[in-house]
Amino acid sequence: MASEISPKAEISPRAHIGNNCKIFPFVYIEDDVVIGDNCIIFPFVSICAGTRMGNNNKIHQGSVVAALPQDFDFRGEKSECILGNNNIIRENVVINRATHTGGQTVIGNENVLMEGSHISHDTKVGDRCVFGYGTKIAGDCEIQDGVIFSSSVIENAKTRVGRGAMIQAGTTFSKDVPPYIICTKKSTYGGVNQTMGRYYGVDEKVLKHIANAYRLVFHSKTSLFDAVNQIEEQVPDSVEIRNIIQFLRSTQIGVISKI
Secondary structure, eight states: OOOEEOTTSEEOTTSEEOTTOEEOTTOEEOSSOEEOTTOEEOTTOEEOTTEEEOSSOEEOTTOEEEEOOOOTTOOSOOOEEEEOSSOEEOTTOEEEOOSSTTOEEEEOSSOEEOTTOEEOTTOEEOSSOEEOTTOEEOTTOEEOTTOEEOTTOEEOTTOEEOTTOEEOTTOEEOSBBOTTEEEOTTSBEEEEOHHHHHHTTOOHHHHHHHHHHHHHHHSSSSOHHHHHHHHHHHSOOOHHHHHHHHHHHTOSSOBOBOO
């Protein structure tokens, strides 16, 4: 089915628009843009060069996709901003493309970016994440699946958030946030995110095992290295426990604290 494109939209003839899209007036689409099928682009949206967008995305008023990276190392190189399928980008969201040639900023599938949120250059976002009002994600971050950011969160550069974690409103953090936990406003461990665990069907026994694993990390006097070894030795194996071990072992900057 042909796309419905307003004559008041400014679209490069070199942009590729999929089938059954609806593009409203005053949309601006540059060269080197690919938009999949069944996307809705609301008025005053800018889709910039380097965008590679999947299907069934909704981009609301005033948002900018693949904006130039706000990075002093940027020298005008070509790079990409990848959006998967079924994402909802609300009003005044900014997503920057990557800084260097071959780099990518990636937004996975079924994510919701609420009004005023910002995803910076080279950040990788998984699936089914929620970014609350005014949340700002710095460059080179990694956000795994199912993460929830409450409003006005600031994630500093080169940090990671593990799958199923929740970041409380107003938090600013500069260390990695491990999987399945709550990160408090003081950027500390606030317990296991039991609500999300149950939502994704994690067994109650496994939730208890996750809590035991994090007692070893946050409430013992051992190093993180020793705590991970103790998790391997003492906590029953599961996919979730393996995810925790892998995340903790791969941290480069350490994890948030217990107090």
